[in-house]
Amino acid sequence: MQNTYAIGIDVGGTNTDIGLVRDDSKIISRCSLPTGNYSLLEPYVADIMEQIKAMTEKGDPEKGLAAIPISELTGIGMGAPNGNFYTGCVEWAPNLTIKGLLNFEEEFHKYVDIPVVLSNDANAAAYGEYVYGGAKGMNHFIMITLGTGVGSGIVVDGRLVHGSTGTAGELGHNILIPNGRRCSCGRRGCLEAYTSARGIVQTYNELRKEMGVPQEASHMAGWISPDIEDKDVTCKMIGDAANAGDTLAKETYRRVGEWLGLACANACTFSAPQAIFLMGGPTKVGEPLLGPLRESFEANLLNIYKGKCEIIMSQLAANEVAILGAAALIKLK
Amino acid sequence: MQNTYAIGIDVGGTNTDIGLVRDDSKIISRCSLPTGNYSLLEPYVADIMEQIKAMTEKGDPEKGLAAIPISELTGIGMGAPNGNFYTGCVEWAPNLTIKGLLNFEEEFHKYVDIPVVLSNDANAAAYGEYVYGGAKGMNHFIMITLGTGVGSGIVVDGRLVHGSTGTAGELGHNILIPNGRRCSCGRRGCLEAYTSARGIVQTYNELRKEMGVPQEASHMAGWISPDIEDKDVTCKMIGDAANAGDTLAKETYRRVGEWLGLACANACTFSAPQAIFLMGGPTKVGEPLLGPLRESFEANLLNIYKGKCEIIMSQLAANEVAILGAAALIKLK
Numbered sequence: 001m002q003n004t005y006a007i008g009i010d011v012g013g014t015n016t017d018i019g020l021v022r023d024d025s026k027i028i029s030r031c032s033l034p035t036g037n038y039s040l041l042e043p044y045v046a047d048i049m050e051q052i053k054a055m056t057e058k059g060d061p062e063k064g065l066a067a068i069p070i071s072e073l074t075g076i077g078m079g080a081p082n083g084n085f086y087t088g089c090v091e092w093a094p095n096l097t098i099k100g101l102l103n104f105e106e107e108f109h110k111y112v113d114i115p116v117v118l119s120n121d122a123n124a125a126a127y128g129e130y131v132y133g134g135a136k137g138m139n140h141f142i143m144i145t146l147g148t149g150v151g152s153g154i155v156v157d158g159r160l161v162h163g164s165t166g167t168a169g170e171l172g173h174n175i176l177i178p179n180g181r182r183c184s185c186g187r188r189g190c191l192e193a194y195t196s197a198r199g200i201v202q203t204y205n206e207l208r209k210e211m212g213v214p215q216e217a218s219h220m221a222g223w224i225s226p227d228i229e230d231k232d233v234t235c236k237m238i239g240d241a242a243n244a245g246d247t248l249a250k251e252t253y254r255r256v257g258e259w260l261g262l263a264c265a266n267a268c269t270f271s272a273p274q275a276i277f278l279m280g281g282p283t284k285v286g287e288p289l290l291g292p293l294r295e296s297f298e299a300n301l302l303n304i305y306k307g308k309c310e311i312i313m314s315q316l317a318a319n320e321v322a323i324l325g326a327a328a329l330i331k332l333k
Numbered sequence: 334m335q336n337t338y339a340i341g342i343d344v345g346g347t348n349t350d351i352g353l354v355r356d357d358s359k360i361i362s363r364c365s366l367p368t369g370n371y372s373l374l375e376p377y378v379a380d381i382m383e384q385i386k387a388m389t390e391k392g393d394p395e396k397g398l399a400a401i402p403i404s405e406l407t408g409i410g411m412g413a414p415n416g417n418f419y420t421g422c423v424e425w426a427p428n429l430t431i432k433g434l435l436n437f438e439e440e441f442h443k444y445v446d447i448p449v450v451l452s453n454d455a456n457a458a459a460y461g462e463y464v465y466g467g468a469k470g471m472n473h474f475i476m477i478t479l480g481t482g483v484g485s486g487i488v489v490d491g492r493l494v495h496g497s498t499g500t501a502g503e504l505g506h507n508i509l510i511p512n513g514r515r516c517s518c519g520r521r522g523c524l525e526a527y528t529s530a531r532g533i534v535q536t537y538n539e540l541r542k543e544m545g546v547p548q549e550a551s552h553m554a555g556w557i558s559p560d561i562e563d564k565d566v567t568c569k570m571i572g573d574a575a576n577a578g579d580t581l582a583k584e585t586y587r588r589v590g591e592w593l594g595l596a597c598a599n600a601c602t603f604s605a606p607q608a609i610f611l612m613g614g615p616t617k618v619g620e621p622l623l624g625p626l627r628e629s630f631e632a633n634l635l636n637i638y639k640g641k642c643e644i645i646m647s648q649l650a651a652n653e654v655a656i657l658g659a660a661a662l663i664k665l666k
Contacts, residue, residue, distance in 0.1 A: 272496025
């Protein structure tokens with residue numbers, strides 16, 4: 001076998017995506033399990049193993065391989081909420097239906113004797129960018145993932161920073177505005193409270209209370225109806241509206257960019273990265289976010305770092321990064 | 334030679350302290366040069382070499398060594414403002430009388446063929462704590478130094494974080510309060526603007542304008558006279574007054590502790606350190622700072638880090654840490 005193969009698993013609250021990954025970053029085959037159907041670790045891992053078996057038995061026709069023996073896989077990598085690199089466990093992840101301290105490494109080892117590596121999803125994304133994406137060859141960079149929450153993965157000297165606890169790299173919970181907005185973590189002023197999808201919707205709704213939505217909005221493509229209820233506004237809508245020229249939506253993203261730019265500038269004082277990568281739904285809006293972000297980043301950056309750190313979008317396909325990142329983690333063992 | 338010896342040099346704006354350090358962290362002999370007398374690199378390094386020669390010729394009587402050949406030293410380590418680990422240069426340090434890009438490594442190598450390692454002073458202090466002090470055996474910790482400015486050194490996976498530029502670890506210029514107080518770097522709201530000696534004096538002077546100083550203050554030991562001019566107040570005075578029970582001075586340090594505690598909590602979201610060490614003049618006040626600091630740290634710390642990171646005072650003697658730290662840097666080569 002000239003190529004090597006690994007399994008990458010992305011554990012989400014709704015779906016578990018499993019992929020068979022070739023070392024040239026090609027996902028040979030992939031499938032999905034409904035995470036929410038499981039309340040116990042054992043049947044969940046048993047079903048994952050079934051899927052792995054099915055995928056490996058199909059082999060890699062492109063390379064003329066009839067089957068790939070599971071024992072010859074380089075390992076199983078998992079990106080999971082509260083996944084701890086040091087222990088191989090998922091630790092009390094609030095958004096999973098399987099509760100408690102889940103020792104995935106031990107459970108997988110009942111079936112296979114290959115490395116099993118866990119980390120959280122943002123760390124996996126960062127490491128995927130390093131091994132397969134735009135961060136190849138960069139020894140110092142940061143990945144910030146915007147979504148329901150805000151996550152981050154930090155690479156220093158070519159290594160993922162896990163810290164003394166295995167849970168380092170939580171820039172979403174860096175307090176950006178002391179005594180600011182309430183965050184999902186219970187504290188106030190975290191980056192996540194301002195730049196997650198939820199935070200972006202909150203800013204939009206606050207702004208339209210403050211400034212009112214122009215009535216003509218409802219007649220134009222991409223704009224948000226002035227009659228919509230707060231709870232029905234989505235981050236995607238605001239992004240589309242911003243690109244259609246909606247003033248409130250543009251102002252919303254201008255503020256998000258300002259906050260995120262400050263956070264990126266602050267991150268530079270820590271590890272002086274070559275680049276900060278961004279990914280996730282809310283970043284897809286493009287210029288309405290990136291313009292203000294880069295402006296704020298420059299304005300807030302300490303002199304000695306100016307011109308030395310770029311803000312870049314993730315170079316991996318949105319529907320592949322989680323699986324590729326999880327598979328990449330195996331290289332850390 | 335059973336023991337090994339290194340040179341540690343601390344380059345300050347006023348004095349250059351040079352020490353001959355034995356590997357058991359004993360400073361065998363030390364001397365000082367007036368940095369401000371020099372405007373060129375060459376004579377400065379020539380004079381340092383003279384001192385090194387004199388110190389090594391005295392040997393180590395305690396170990397019965399008549400002389401230590403310079404060529405057998407493990408190296409020369411320097412902690413210097415804007416010292417760049419990657420280039421071996423001091424880069425345009427504003428508070429040095431020797432200006433420009435100073436290639437110390439090259440200059441020393443005209444005299445000796447041993448490793449020459451530079452980093453900034455806070456990084457040196459951090460690494461000294463790791464090799465000789467309270468951080469022995471800790472793979473993840475942060476050192477924050479309070480003085481005229483605020484510096485920091487960050488250790489991740491047992492290695493000093495220098496970043497892509499060689500100048501990582503500038504937590505003093507992390508923006509703590511957006512649009513806050515003007516900092517010496519020209520931006521606003523940096524940690525340094527609030528917790529450096531200058532920032533502490535500023536807070537005290539602002540408070541006494543706001544609240545007035547009780548007239549009885551001048552009659553009590555350790556307190557600050559109500560008649561003193563703003564410019565004559567020192568950080569040391571405020572520390573003494575706080576320990577003597579002065580309300581304004583205590584309130585000053587309470588605020589400093591609150592700001593520093595928030596900064597420490599934010600640092601945890603980056604590298605999840607086992608400990609954050611503190612050193613420098615303003616920290617010597619003790620409880621008036623440490624009490625509020627620990628309280629603020631706990632209040633601002635993300636749940637997953639609670640109980641996992643301590644705030645500790647540097648375990649090295651204040652007059653030795655700079656030399657020991659500089660000497661320790663050699664282990665990084």
